Amino acid sequence: MTHETHDQPSIAHTPDPESSSPGQGILSLDKAQRMAEFFGVLGDPNRWRILSALAMGEHRVRDLAAAVEMSESAVSHQLRILRTMRLVSYRKRGRNVFYCLKDDHIFNLYREASEHLDEPPEMD
Amino acid sequence: MTHETHDQPSIAHTPDPESSSPGQGILSLDKAQRMAEFFGVLGDPNRWRILSALAMGEHRVRDLAAAVEMSESAVSHQLRILRTMRLVSYRKRGRNVFYCLKDDHIFNLYREASEHLDEPPEMD
DNA sequence: GCAACACCTGAATACCTGTTCATAAGTTAT
DNA sequence: ATAACTTATGAACAGGTATTCAGGTGTTGC
Structure with missing residues (x-):
């Protein structure tokens, strides 16, 4: 095991009590599933265009x-x-429905992804 | 305190010169596509389990x-x-190949998503 | 050399996803 | 009430995706 004794508060930790995995620190099937569902929603270009409009x-x-x-x-x-x-959230006004972004998480996610994508190719 | 008519380097801004859109601030098709491709990769539960192992x-x-x-x-x-x-990146050692996470972006993305998912249902 | 091992790759298949089309529900105006 | 308008929804189809299976490359050890 070549892992340092540092306590990094991230993926390697499973705060979920419902984990049915070997308990090694791998995401439970359930948590992994929810993560995937969430990011999957952001895996469509048209949804990003809608979000950017909002x-x-x-x-x-x-x-x-x-x-x-x-x-x-x-x-x-x-x-x-x-x-x-x-x-997103919405409010109805007559026969119209106005949509808007619900919180700022999407901004942070966009920024983080953008930084990652803008990193140099680092030729292999 | 989020954003107003200020020059925020976020979604609403299109720094891409190749934008073929009306120029309203909607993500260009190209940028939206790259965003989607990136997040799409994170849209699979097994990939999250692999990442969490790494x-x-x-x-x-x-x-x-x-x-x-x-x-x-x-x-x-x-x-x-x-x-x-x-x-991820890798190093070859004999007939084995060792993989590891490349940078910390994945941690931030995980954290941000996790926070979002852990928010209260906020009943409609 | 030869066999075992670790990993990679391409084709095929089953599954999931996003759009279109048709339609329904709710609202406003005449 | 009827017509026009805005949005929501369900079914169907096209396109994309992840796995399996079979085979390939390169390495270690006998």
């Missing part, structure tokens, strides 16, 4: 669709997914 | 496979994807 302020579904150049139906489907993951 | 220190492919209870072939395929996204 980052500018709240939008109606219709305007959103126009902005990202998608059908309203497709946008509505995607918004449902984003709602499920609590990435 | 968070404990470097592992051979074989041991990794045993740890996450996958076939060596499947793990090798996944490692290739993780390598492509520069999430």
